[in-house]
Amino acid sequence: MRTKNRQGNKINIITLGCSKNMVDSEVLSGQLAANDISVVHENKKADHNIVVVNTCGFIDKAKEESINTILRQVELKKKGRLDKVYVTGCLSERYKNNLEAEIPEVDAYFGTMELPLLLKELEADYKTDLLGERLLATPRHYAYMKISEGCNRTCSFCAIPLMRGQHLSKPIDVLVSEAQGLVKKGVREIMLIAQELTYYGLDLYKKRMLPDLLHRLADIEGLEWIRLHYAYPSKFPLEIIDVMRARPNICNYLDMPLQHASDAMLKAMKRQISRAEMDELIYAIRERLPGICLRTTLIAGFPGETRADVEEVKEFLSLHQFDRVGIFTYSHEEDTSAHQLPDSIAADEKEQRAQEIMEHQQEISYLLNQQKVGKEFKVLVDKKEAGRYLARTEFDSVEVDNEVIIKTTQKLVIGNFVNVRITKAYDFDLEAELV
Numbered sequence: 001m002r003t004k005n006r007q008g009n010k011i012n013i014i015t016l017g018c019s020k021n022m023v024d025s026e027v028l029s030g031q032l033a034a035n036d037i038s039v040v041h042e043n044k045k046a047d048h049n050i051v052v053v054n055t056c057g058f059i060d061k062a063k064e065e066s067i068n069t070i071l072r073q074v075e076l077k078k079k080g081r082l083d084k085v086y087v088t089g090c091l092s093e094r095y096k097n098n099l100e101a102e103i104p105e106v107d108a109y110f111g112t113m114e115l116p117l118l119l120k121e122l123e124a125d126y127k128t129d130l131l132g133e134r135l136l137a138t139p140r141h142y143a144y145m146k147i148s149e150g151c152n153r154t155c156s157f158c159a160i161p162l163m164r165g166q167h168l169s170k171p172i173d174v175l176v177s178e179a180q181g182l183v184k185k186g187v188r189e190i191m192l193i194a195q196e197l198t199y200y201g202l203d204l205y206k207k208r209m210l211p212d213l214l215h216r217l218a219d220i221e222g223l224e225w226i227r228l229h230y231a232y233p234s235k236f237p238l239e240i241i242d243v244m245r246a247r248p249n250i251c252n253y254l255d256m257p258l259q260h261a262s263d264a265m266l267k268a269m270k271r272q273i274s275r276a277e278m279d280e281l282i283y284a285i286r287e288r289l290p291g292i293c294l295r296t297t298l299i300a301g302f303p304g305e306t307r308a309d310v311e312e313v314k315e316f317l318s319l320h321q322f323d324r325v326g327i328f329t330y331s332h333e334e335d336t337s338a339h340q341l342p343d344s345i346a347a348d349e350k351e352q353r354a355q356e357i358m359e360h361q362q363e364i365s366y367l368l369n370q371q372k373v374g375k376e377f378k379v380l381v382d383k384k385e386a387g388r389y390l391a392r393t394e395f396d397s398v399e400v401d402n403e404v405i406i407k408t409t410q411k412l413v414i415g416n417f418v419n420v421r422i423t424k425a426y427d428f429d430l431e432a433e434l435v
Contacts, residue, residue: 009037009038009049009050009083009122010038010039010040010043010047010048010049010050011032011037011038011039011040011048011050011051011052011122012039012040012041012042012043012048012050012051012052013025013028013029013039013040013041013042013051013052013054013137014042014051014052014053014054014069014073015041015042015054015137016053016054016055016056016062016065016066016069016089017054017055017056017057017058017062017066017089017090018056018058018193019144019191019193019229020144020146020193020194020195021054021056021089021090022137022138022144023134023144023145023146023193024054024088024089024112024115025041025054025137026041026134026135026136026137027115027133027134028052028054028088028115028118028119029041029134029135029137030133030134030135031115031119031124031126031127032119032122032124033135034127034133035119035123035124035125035127037122037123037124039135041135041137042137046081048082049082049083049084050082050083050084050085050086050122051073051076051082051084051085051086052086052087052088052118052122053066053069053070053073053085053086053087053088053089054088054089055069055070055087055088055089055090055091055092056089056090056091057089057090057091057092057093057094057095057159057163058090058159058160058331059328059331059333060331060332061331062091063091066089066091067091067103070085070087070099070103070106071103073085074103074105074106077105078105084107085105085106085107086106086107086108086109086110086118086121086122087099087106087108087109087110088109088110088111088112088114088118089112090112090160090163090164092109092110092111092112093111093112093113093163093164094159094162094163096109096111107121108121112163112164112165113165133181136182136185136187138398139382139383139414139415140185140186140187140415141186141187141188141189141380141382141414141415141416142187142188142189142190142191142225142380142382142398143182143187143189143190143191144190144191144193145175145178145179145182145190145191145192145193146170146193146194147169147170147175147192147193147194147197147200147210147213148167148168148169148170148194148195148196148197148199148200149164149165149167149168149194149195150164150165150166150167150168150195151164151166151167151195151196151199152166152167152196152199153195153196153232153272154270154337155259155269155270155271156268156269156270156336156337156338156341157259157269157299157302157330157331157333157336157338158333158336159333159334159335159336160195162335162336164195167195167196167199167202167203168203169199169200169201169202169203169204169205169209171204172201172209172212172213172216175213175216175217176216176217176220179217179220179223180220183220183221183222183223186415187223188222188223188224188225188380188415188417189224189225189226189227189380190217190223190225190226190227191227191229191397191398192217192226192227192228192229193229193230194229194230195230196230196231196232197210197228197229197230197231197232198210198231198232198235198236198237198240199232200213201213208237210237210240211237211239211240211242211243214226214240214243214244214247214250215243215247218243218247218249218250223249224249224417225249225251225380225394226247226249226250226251227251227253227394227397228240228244228250228251228253228254228255229255229397230255230257231254231255231256232256232257233256233258233271233273233277233278233281234271234272234273234277235272236256236281236285238284238285238288240254241254241285241288241289241292242288244289244292245288245289251293251394251395252289252291252292252293252394252395253292253293253295253394253395253396253397254285254292254293254294254295255295255296255297255324255397256294256295256296257296257297257298258271258278258296258297258298259271259297259298259299260298260299260302260309260313261275261278261298261312261313261315261316261317262275262305262308262309262312262313263275264304264309265302265304265305265309268302268303268304268338268341269299269302269338270337275312275316279319279320282294282320293323293324293394293395293396294320294322294323294324295322295323295324295325295326295397295400295401296322296324296325296326297325297326297327297328298313298325298326298327298328298357299327299328299329299330300313300327300328300329300330300350300353300354300357301329301330301345301349301350301353301354302330302338303330303332303338303341303342303343303344303345304341305330305345305353310353310356310357313357314356314357314360317357317360317361317364318360318364321364321368322361322364323365323368323395324365324396324400324401324402325357325358325361325365326400327354327357327358328354329347329350329351329353329354330343330345330350362427362428365427365428366425366426366427369402369425369426369427369428369429369430370425372422372425372430373422373423373424373425374421374422375421375422376419376420376421376422376435377393377394377404377419377420377422377432378393378394378417378418378419379391379392379393379404379406379417379418379419379420379432380392380415380416380417381406381412381413381414381415381416381417381418382398382403382414383414384412384414388405388406388407389405389406389408389412390403390404390405390406391403391404391406391418391420391432392404402428402429402430403429403430404420404422404429404430404431404432405429405430405431405432406418406420406431406432406433406434407431407433408433408434410434418434419434419435420432420433420434420435421433421435
């Protein structure tokens with residue numbers, strides 16, 4: 001086995017799961033780099049000797065992917081191609097004792113809040129003066145920014161509070177400073193993320209402060225797009241929509257996971273909102289900001305879900321014509337209150353229901369996209385693949401939403417904005433020409 005001194009180590013970070021994990025990996029990278037330790041993310045060259053796997057423990061599929069990734073890295077260590085394997089993140093937070101017993105070849109496991117301990121293991125000092133500093137793992141023109149940690153909600157299906165703890169907001173001044181630093185590095189778009197975006201500030205300022213934060217961020221020169229992810233619908237502060245309308249660099253885009261449309265399921269999920277209240281909220285949002293892009297996420301196959309519940313979801317989607325929809329199949333998670341319910345719907349039936357709902361949404365998406373043909377949009381150029389450029393409108397977030405395919409012989413700069421006219425529309429993507 002190779003052995004290297006501290007200066008000779010090269011650490012590869014593998015990130016699994018959500019954008020919040022991505023931010024954690026970027027912070028870890030920044031700390032290591034500040035300690036003059038060579039660090040890479042998702043290294044393809046395989047010239048590293050230490051691996052840190054940042055795991056996800058949200059649902060069964062994510063847990064399986066995390067475990068398989070750990071096992072692959074352990075196998076490389078056994079073959080002498082790695083010196084050390086460390087594991088951090090949500091899976092490690094939730095199942096540390098089990099993992100230590102079942103995969104003892106890992107050198108050490110760390111929870112979601114144990115960054116200083118992980119750095120110490122990697123012979124690095126935790127530098128508090130680097131608060132907000134990180135090495136971006138995304139392309140340099142966009143970045144995620146986590147405005148809070150944890151969640152105080154008690155949704156019956158969700159294990160996030162078990163892994164991330166209670167809601168803890170970052171101070172506004174810290175976030176503004178972090179955003180300014182990102183813009184200086186070339187970031188044009190910042191995506192605000194949290195487990196519960198609209199709860200922001202209640203713990204620090206004793207009131208919801210997301211509107212105030214948005215105004216402060218919108219004042220930053222050079223920050224052209226601000227995007228909102230993961231807003232909780234119950235007691236949604238409509239002042240957020242007023243700020244979006246008033247500030248042109250806040251995208252007319254809202255990601256608001258609703259999870260279901262049936263009152264019986266909403267109650268069982270402990271969502272603290274009824275179908276009628278959700279209808280009223282959606283109408284109110286669109287009245288205040290016509291043309292806003294609404295994205296939601298749903299769960300199929302929750303315990304007790306009937307065929308009538310599935311049909312109600314489809315009717316709900318038809319009624320509200322959501323621009324973007326994602327769907328998960330229910331995962332029976334230990335220590336959640338829903339785990340006490342019988343998980344009686346077979347896995348293949350859950351998948352079938354999810355597919356049925358997405359096929360219904362696909363038709364809605366196609367019709368909405370057809371309405372864009374001939375219209376002009378400002379788009380952000382993300383990358384070039386197979387001789388064509390892939391871009392996004394303000395109504396599309398990275399990886400989860402539509403892409404705009406630009407066919408041109410002109411050379412476009414990745415990370416720049418251009419104006420395009422939509423020439424063709426598909427179910428989920430658009431084709432365009434430069435204006």
